[in-house]
Amino acid sequence: MSFFLCDLQRKLKRLVLLSLAALLVGCASIPAGVERSPQDPWEPFNRSVFEFNEGLDAYVLKPVVAGYRFVLPEFVREGIYNFFSNYSDIYTALQNMLQGKPDYAFNDLMRVVVNTTFGLGGFIDMATPGGLDKHKEDWGQTFGVWGIPSGPYVVLPFFGPSTVRDTFGTVADLETDYFFKYINPVGLRNSLTGLRVVNARNTYYEAGDLLDGAAIDKYSFMRDAYIQRRQYQINEGRNDEEPTMPVYQNPYE
Amino acid sequence: MKSYKIITQYLLTGLLLIAGTVFAQTPDQATAPDALIKMVVTDVMASVKADPDIQKGNIPKVVDLVEKKIVPYTDMRRTTEMAMGPNWKKATPEQQNQLVMEFKNLLIRTYSGALSQLRDQTVQFKALRAAPDDKEVVVKTVVLGRGDPVPLDYRLEKTDKGWKVYDMNIMGVWLVEAYRNQFSNQISQNGIDGLVKFLQDRNKQLASAKPTN
Numbered sequence: 001m002s003f004f005l006c007d008l009q010r011k012l013k014r015l016v017l018l019s020l021a022a023l024l025v026g027c028a029s030i031p032a033g034v035e036r037s038p039q040d041p042w043e044p045f046n047r048s049v050f051e052f053n054e055g056l057d058a059y060v061l062k063p064v065v066a067g068y069r070f071v072l073p074e075f076v077r078e079g080i081y082n083f084f085s086n087y088s089d090i091y092t093a094l095q096n097m098l099q100g101k102p103d104y105a106f107n108d109l110m111r112v113v114v115n116t117t118f119g120l121g122g123f124i125d126m127a128t129p130g131g132l133d134k135h136k137e138d139w140g141q142t143f144g145v146w147g148i149p150s151g152p153y154v155v156l157p158f159f160g161p162s163t164v165r166d167t168f169g170t171v172a173d174l175e176t177d178y179f180f181k182y183i184n185p186v187g188l189r190n191s192l193t194g195l196r197v198v199n200a201r202n203t204y205y206e207a208g209d210l211l212d213g214a215a216i217d218k219y220s221f222m223r224d225a226y227i228q229r230r231q232y233q234i235n236e237g238r239n240d241e242e243p244t245m246p247v248y249q250n251p252y253e
Numbered sequence: 254m255k256s257y258k259i260i261t262q263y264l265l266t267g268l269l270l271i272a273g274t275v276f277a278q279t280p281d282q283a284t285a286p287d288a289l290i291k292m293v294v295t296d297v298m299a300s301v302k303a304d305p306d307i308q309k310g311n312i313p314k315v316v317d318l319v320e321k322k323i324v325p326y327t328d329m330r331r332t333t334e335m336a337m338g339p340n341w342k343k344a345t346p347e348q349q350n351q352l353v354m355e356f357k358n359l360l361i362r363t364y365s366g367a368l369s370q371l372r373d374q375t376v377q378f379k380a381l382r383a384a385p386d387d388k389e390v391v392v393k394t395v396v397l398g399r400g401d402p403v404p405l406d407y408r409l410e411k412t413d414k415g416w417k418v419y420d421m422n423i424m425g426v427w428l429v430e431a432y433r434n435q436f437s438n439q440i441s442q443n444g445i446d447g448l449v450k451f452l453q454d455r456n457k458q459l460a461s462a463k464p465t466n
Contacts, residue, residue, distance in 0.1 A: 034438045078399070128402075209366075213363060214363040216436070216448075221435055224426075224431050224434055229426050230425075231425070232424075
């Protein structure tokens with residue numbers, strides 16, 4: 001346990017260092033006249049990390065993903081997507097147990113069993129057409145279900161939109177990623193990690209372009225969407241009684 | 254005997270044709286909100302999948318489809334009002350009309366871009382949870398296929414012209430809510446005319462962009 005905590009501390013330290021580095025790279029200030037969001041007290045810092053991530057995406061990640069899409073046919077990319085999705089279902093099952101949703105957890109476990117066997121090691125998703133719905137849970141969501149407040153909004157270098165709670169969640173996700181951590185040799189592990197990142201970016205390749213077209217201020221668009229989405233994910237499975245509808249201030253009042 | 258057979262055949266075809274038009278009905282004012290969403294979505298998805306031009310990324314054609322088949326069941330004025338919040342009252346009637354038009358075009362273009370990527374996805378319609386006298390409901394759907402399932406909910410309001418969609422929830426994010434801060438930021442920086450101009454420029458830019466796929 002103490003080893004775990006020690007390691008956690010080290011990872012957090014590394015994250016903080018990375019954030020500082022990102023801050024040095026570019027210091028974006030808030031555009032004049034922008035109203036401060038109460039959930040985003042560190043907006044100037046966040047905006048500079050956001051700029052750093054945008055640059056990284058535009059010059060490195062997106063071109064790599066474009067090449068990936070050019071080289072590999074769709075069914076191969078889908079197989080790779082399914083493989084990582086099947087792997088993450090193991091964790092989703094665990095998280096659903098921790099969140100007190102055994103029925104979801106059982107569903108997720110069955111997905112892994114079906115997809116690993118009939119789906120040839122996870123490359124084909126047989127579970128979804130078979131009626132086993134896909135869920136996606138992580139530590140940040142579990143912390144949220146346990147009642148831990150999200151804290152201020154943070155943009156992490158490389159990982160993107162987050163909150164203080166979700167930053168701890170991300171560290172815990174990486175920390176508990178046992179299967180990947182113990183893959184030997186290192187070369188294989190690194191290539192798999194690379195493939196995982198490319199696959200993750202590929203899933204929103206088109207959606208990213210749509211977002212760019214739809215956004216008036218991409219930073220605040222992503223922030224407000226992230227905060228809403230996380231809240232929605234945390235309430236998932238318990239808000240069946242009442243659909244959550246925001247109450248909009250009536251402009252005619 | 255033979256003519257009898259031909260007559261029955263004609264009758265049958267006639268009946269089938271009538272049945273066809275009855276089932277492919279268009280929603281009217283009395284249509285329930287969940288039935289309305291189901292009809293519109295099913296119809297649009299079938300049209301998108303059946304059109305090879307759209308599959309090749311012909312955006313103007315999708316925009317046309319959206320204008321004809323979806324926009325009549327929406328209330329974009331209300332969407333814009335809600336996204337504007339207290340700033341709505343500060344806009345002149347002319348600015349309001351411009352805002353509605355430009356925001357509508359931006360949303361149509363974004364929605365069309367998403368529609369043109371439809372391939373083998375299917376939509377699951379969830380049971381409606383609402384009281385019969387509700388004036389506002391949320392119809393929940395999930396888009397399945399290719400990647401993670403995408404929850405897509407529609408918020409409708411009862412008007413004297415039937416149910417109208419005025420807000421959408423994509424993966425947990427309400428559209429109106431996601432635009433509120435962006436609108437108010439733009440307005441506090443450049444005023445309402447600045448927002449109108451921003452939307453106009455963006456729409457022009459998107460209209461002239463080449464199809465990506």
